[in-house]
Amino acid sequence: MSSTSHEVAQGPHHSGGAAPSALSAHSIVKRFPGVLANDNVNFDINAGEVHTLLGENGAGKSTLAAMLCGLYQPDSGYILRNGERISLPSPRAGLQHGIAMVHQHFKLVERFSVAENVVLGSRDLNFRIDRNTIDEKVAAVAESYGLPIDPTAVVGELSVGQRQRVEIVKALYQGAEILLLDEPTAVLVPAEVEKLFENVRAMTAAGKSIVFISHKLGEVVEISDRVTVLRNGQVTGHVTGKGSANTKELAKLMVGRDIDLAPQRASHPIGHEILQIRDVSLTLNGVDVLSNISFNVHAGEMVGIAGVAGNGQRELADTIAGLISPTSGSVSIGGAMSTDKGPIHARELGLAYVPEDRLGVGLVPSMSILDNLLLTRDRDFVVDRASLQPEASRLIDQYEIKANGPEHVARKLSGGNAQKVLLARELSGGRTATKLLVVCSPTRGLDVGAIETVRRVLDDARSAGQAILLISEDLDEILSLSDRVFVIYRGAIVHETPGETADLATVGAAMAGLSSTTSEGHN
Amino acid sequence: MNDNIWILAIANSVTLATTLMFGSLGALFTERAGVLNLGVEGVLLSSAISSFLAADASGSVWVGLAVGAIVGALLTCIHAGLAVILRANQIVSGLALVIFGTGLANFLGKPAEGKDVVTKLKPITFGPLTDIPILGPVLFKHDIITYLAIALAIGASWYLFRSRPGLELRATGDDPATVDAQGLSVANIRIRYTVFGGLLMGLGGSWLMLAQSAAWHQSATTNGIGWIALALVVFAGWRPMRLIFGAVLFGFTLQLPFTLQAEQIDAISADYTKMLPYVATLVALVALSRPSRVNALGAPRALGTPFVRDER
Numbered sequence A: 001m002s003s004t005s006h007e008v009a010q011g012p013h014h015s016g017g018a019a020p021s022a023l024s025a026h027s028i029v030k031r032f033p034g035v036l037a038n039d040n041v042n043f044d045i046n047a048g049e050v051h052t053l054l055g056e057n058g059a060g061k062s063t064l065a066a067m068l069c070g071l072y073q074p075d076s077g078y079i080l081r082n083g084e085r086i087s088l089p090s091p092r093a094g095l096q097h098g099i100a101m102v103h104q105h106f107k108l109v110e111r112f113s114v115a116e117n118v119v120l121g122s123r124d125l126n127f128r129i130d131r132n133t134i135d136e137k138v139a140a141v142a143e144s145y146g147l148p149i150d151p152t153a154v155v156g157e158l159s160v161g162q163r164q165r166v167e168i169v170k171a172l173y174q175g176a177e178i179l180l181l182d183e184p185t186a187v188l189v190p191a192e193v194e195k196l197f198e199n200v201r202a203m204t205a206a207g208k209s210i211v212f213i214s215h216k217l218g219e220v221v222e223i224s225d226r227v228t229v230l231r232n233g234q235v236t237g238h239v240t241g242k243g244s245a246n247t248k249e250l251a252k253l254m255v256g257r258d259i260d261l262a263p264q265r266a267s268h269p270i271g272h273e274i275l276q277i278r279d280v281s282l283t284l285n286g287v288d289v290l291s292n293i294s295f296n297v298h299a300g301e302m303v304g305i306a307g308v309a310g311n312g313q314r315e316l317a318d319t320i321a322g323l324i325s326p327t328s329g330s331v332s333i334g335g336a337m338s339t340d341k342g343p344i345h346a347r348e349l350g351l352a353y354v355p356e357d358r359l360g361v362g363l364v365p366s367m368s369i370l371d372n373l374l375l376t377r378d379r380d381f382v383v384d385r386a387s388l389q390p391e392a393s394r395l396i397d398q399y400e401i402k403a404n405g406p407e408h409v410a411r412k413l414s415g416g417n418a419q420k421v422l423l424a425r426e427l428s429g430g431r432t433a434t435k436l437l438v439v440c441s442p443t444r445g446l447d448v449g450a451i452e453t454v455r456r457v458l459d460d461a462r463s464a465g466q467a468i469l470l471i472s473e474d475l476d477e478i479l480s481l482s483d484r485v486f487v488i489y490r491g492a493i494v495h496e497t498p499g500e501t502a503d504l505a506t507v508g509a510a511m512a513g514l515s516s517t518t519s520e521g522h523n
Numbered sequence B: 001m002n003d004n005i006w007i008l009a010i011a012n013s014v015t016l017a018t019t020l021m022f023g024s025l026g027a028l029f030t031e032r033a034g035v036l037n038l039g040v041e042g043v044l045l046s047s048a049i050s051s052f053l054a055a056d057a058s059g060s061v062w063v064g065l066a067v068g069a070i071v072g073a074l075l076t077c078i079h080a081g082l083a084v085i086l087r088a089n090q091i092v093s094g095l096a097l098v099i100f101g102t103g104l105a106n107f108l109g110k111p112a113e114g115k116d117v118v119t120k121l122k123p124i125t126f127g128p129l130t131d132i133p134i135l136g137p138v139l140f141k142h143d144i145i146t147y148l149a150i151a152l153a154i155g156a157s158w159y160l161f162r163s164r165p166g167l168e169l170r171a172t173g174d175d176p177a178t179v180d181a182q183g184l185s186v187a188n189i190r191i192r193y194t195v196f197g198g199l200l201m202g203l204g205g206s207w208l209m210l211a212q213s214a215a216w217h218q219s220a221t222t223n224g225i226g227w228i229a230l231a232l233v234v235f236a237g238w239r240p241m242r243l244i245f246g247a248v249l250f251g252f253t254l255q256l257p258f259t260l261q262a263e264q265i266d267a268i269s270a271d272y273t274k275m276l277p278y279v280a281t282l283v284a285l286v287a288l289s290r291p292s293r294v295n296a297l298g299a300p301r302a303l304g305t306p307f308v309r310d311e312r
């Protein structure tokens, strides 16, 4: 490791040399009540390297990362930094050793400027803060890693990708040598992912180490120098050397079987119209969020809505679910008007809804899985928990939810498993037989095995004659499942095309606002 | 119309604003750290009587002021302990502080009820400056504590927006998880500013007693000024500079009924003018209970929410 950072960054790292790893963890054990999250895990990373942690939902990736940065303490095992034993009682201690984590939920003060966020908590800051000085310093650090950013911008007004960049700049500003990125791409659109990867390459070229966590196997293959696979808290596999693994192999290493994510379309003729949206417009706080949206979804059909987050899709879904009343226009489900009648009415008409915000709108974080399931079941005065027990257990098995059983509190589930609980509840039917299913980003944060399960369940629901509206930023998902694809941009449908012939580039351009009008759809 | 009485009214407003400024500045620091302390009224009362007793016994106003301030700080320690360390409901804990402070004042003040304030704080005289027409009485006829209040508010503004600890304070009120991830102690920061806030409130209560009141009366000394101080923070949008003007404005409405009476203007009944500041306070307190609304006004995002690390 004595060579210059540039040489380190090229080619594979110098393993087998005498130099110690930049960071290594040995025999790490971490137990949570009822789960062994990390079971004797060994992990190491060298300077200038991207080392990926791969594994199913609940495998223990986030837990391991949290221990490497000082957020959690291991029950046993030890951590070495450049060969020397260190203890990390807090994230601050982690930072002092040059280890920083970029959380999936950004730790940024939205009201602060970029520069204020970056310098917050850094110890070399003078008592008096001079805006110009910190702006210049922050801009200089950002620039030196090729991460240009406006230090005076208010973080609350930045896009998700830009915020992530602020997080990275903040870590670098504080002298981080090792960056832990926990599912950084889950919230990014493809173009932003490309940007992030450029940044990652610039950082490794400068000798930084990146611990990368992702469920997207294509990305993992593209960016990793090494991959470590975790399963049920144990290390079950290694792949070394850039580009030496393919996605199929990785998937098999992860879930222990072959994964099939081939496109699926409606196999039965579609039925009558279930969801009818007529000229729906929505103005919130003086801003036009939705303008003149009209379309239908038929029984046995899946319609996909693609769009970059923040273009009105969330509000559209909430409008259909009865959570928002449109300013004008109407929504009907199964031929009955549901506008202005509230969410319970919509559900009684046969709606099932998987919102984007799982632990806010979707689930009650402090309640158990069972109680969360109960929310959409009977609305009798006396709650009958006992009779739901078997079904809850069955769903936990069917969706392979990693939990201690139906009484596991939702908040303590891993990200992907929380999503599975929500899907299980909505897809398994509530009080009324489901006619219309509205799902937002159903597979965000799920591992490939779970994605396969979810896709199969969605396809089964379609075959059973349900009308499905799939709203997602994941173009792959939209294109490989939908019978018809719409693109939403600034609250309007700007593009429509049949799913089978949809073209990634055209749809992508429409998402970015580059298409002029509706095209090929009406042939 | 008599000009003099209106100049006097404005000068009085500045004076009356002093307790308001201390009370609301104390609340502002507390709230900027994300802690809601509704107990201002109780703190004011307790510190008022403590300062009275201490000044009476020692014969020194300064001892009185110091004791009052310390009592304020000690009382809010209870709130800090409940709200920050035990993560109790801050509204309940704050209201409990009002009741406790009022009870304590009642207990301490029983023997002193109705007694005159002998050891009093005197205005500073600026010689010829005081005699300047209009400006003289408005600006140069107050005591040192009033000037201190204004200086503190200006200093607080600089501190909040131009200093490192101020940055950390604002971040703690807006997004404690972020502060925690930076390795700073949220609990430490919150306790520190809650207690400092109590110190300021205590000073305000003592000043009210030793500079403003003729005698100690349990039921009449503070007169709900603690509640008005809380409302003032909302109206000032959690900004110290606006707080100065807000305090003077509230001070003006507080003395308005008396001026109107002196001027024998009775177009509006004095009952209504007396109600004015309290109605404004009610409105602000209702707003304070609706997070989504006060957020738009600039309320700290995490105001009133206990911080727990591992929540996800």
Ligand SMILES: Nc1ncnc2c1ncn2[C@@H]1O[C@H](COP(=O)(O)OP(=O)(O)OP(=O)(O)O)[C@@H](O)[C@H]1O
Binding pocket: A032, A033, A035, A036, A037, A055, A056, A057, A058, A059, A060, A061, A062, A063, A064, A402, A403, A412, A413, A414, A415, A416, A417, A445, A447, B310
């Ligand atoms: N704070 C906690 N309290 C209790 N259990 C926890 C806690 N954090 C994680 N777990 C459990 O530990 C296991 C590993 O969780 P972890 O978050 O590390 O998984 P992950 O590999 O990051 O999964 P995902 O891909 O879904 O994010 C899970 O079974 C989870 O339920």
Ligand SMILES: [Mg+2]
Binding pocket: A061, A062, A063, A182, A414, A415
């Ligand atoms: Mg995770």
